[in-house]
Amino acid sequence: xxxxxxxxxxxxxxxxxxxxxxxxxxxxxxGFSAAEVELNISRSxxxxxxxxxxxxxxxxxxxxxxxxxxxxxxxxxxxxxxxxLLSSLESFKTQVNAINTELKGELNIGxxxxxxxxxxxxxxxxxxxxxxxxxxVVINIRMIPPNDIERGVLDGRxxxxxxxxxxxxxxxxxxxxxxxxSRLYCSDLHPLFTADQATLKPQQLAQFDAVIxxxxxxxxxxxxxxxxxxxxxxxxxxxxxFLILSGRYLGFLPTHCAERWVxxxxxxxxxxxxxxxxxxxxxxxxxxxxxxxIRETYMAQLKQQDGVAEQ
Numbered sequence: 001x002x003x004x005x006x007x008x009x010x011x012x013x014x015x016x017x018x019x020x021x022x023x024x025x026x027x028x029x030x031g032f033s034a035a036e037v038e039l040n041i042s043r044s045x046x047x048x049x050x051x052x053x054x055x056x057x058x059x060x061x062x063x064x065x066x067x068x069x070x071x072x073x074x075x076x077x078x079x080x081x082x083x084x085l086l087s088s089l090e091s092f093k094t095q096v097n098a099i100n101t102e103l104k105g106e107l108n109i110g111x112x113x114x115x116x117x118x119x120x121x122x123x124x125x126x127x128x129x130x131x132x133x134x135x136x137v138v139i140n141i142r143m144i145p146p147n148d149i150e151r152g153v154l155d156g157r158x159x160x161x162x163x164x165x166x167x168x169x170x171x172x173x174x175x176x177x178x179x180x181x182s183r184l185y186c187s188d189l190h191p192l193f194t195a196d197q198a199t200l201k202p203q204q205l206a207q208f209d210a211v212i213x214x215x216x217x218x219x220x221x222x223x224x225x226x227x228x229x230x231x232x233x234x235x236x237x238x239x240x241x242f243l244i245l246s247g248r249y250l251g252f253l254p255t256h257c258a259e260r261w262v263x264x265x266x267x268x269x270x271x272x273x274x275x276x277x278x279x280x281x282x283x284x285x286x287x288x289x290x291x292x293x294i295r296e297t298y299m300a301q302l303k304q305q306d307g308v309a310e311q
Contacts, residue, residue, distance in 0.1 A: 189247025
């Protein structure tokens with residue numbers, strides 16, 4: 001054998017995998033003779049296969065002869081690498097077979113409204129990955145308030161959900177997703193749109209009508225809203241945007257929701273350094289839920305999106 005370093009160029013094909021499997025069996029059987037029965041091929045065929053493998057790798061893998069069979073130092077290292085490779089191949093095959101035979105059915109998700117405009121597309125990318133892995137999966141998304149999402153996950157109507165972190169429930173597992181920044185906005189039709197922000201005082205806001213969310217809110221959200229003149233409510237962020245754009249109301253919106261109108265000159269933030277808060281969002285699943293391959297695959301893909309841009 002040449003003393004030059006081993007190099008394995010090109011792609012591993014079926015021929016290479018076959019030779020590696022033969023090598024593994026020879027090692028585990030302790031020699032060529034014992035491997036004949038296991039492999040159901042002749043000793044000469046085994047000898048040719050090992051010689052071919054040594055030729056591909058440019059190294060001697062084993063000593064064989066009257067003194068018996070033994071691995072060289074390089075052969076031992078190759079054997080260890082072969083075990084890892086073949087184990088990975090089996091694991092891959094098992095996962096693919098499981099997906100092909102079991103990743104079928106429905107995934108029911110509850111999501112708080114207007115998260116789609118977040119720049120970090122974690123949910124979007126995860127749904128794409130899930131569809132790639134299971135083309136037959138039926139995805140059902142319900143845009144509903146956080147309390148309804150919690151109830152749906154707890155009673156099994158929903159497999160998972162995305163909600164703001166209001167108060168942790170003992171029956172749910174939480175996986176952090178986003179932090180969402182919200183500010184107080186008015187439209188270009190509102191008197192405050194042209195007001196001097198440098199001289200505007202927070203207490204002056206109480207003289208203007210404001211729209212307040214009609215859904216569960218965090219303590220910080222309530223604190224930011226307590227000095228406003230609450231004269232309208234909305235069950236979702238789209239409803240809040242409608243009333244702000246009417247020019248008659250102030251209201252809090254996430255910055256990613258308001259961005260399009262701000263860029264068009266139709267909205268502006270009011271006292272952005274004082275009137276703002278951050279909301280954390282998490283994906284939720286029910287603790288102790290029965291195994292569900294689609295849900296588990298979805299959550300695994302979601303967690304792989306860390307560091308990738310979105311929802």
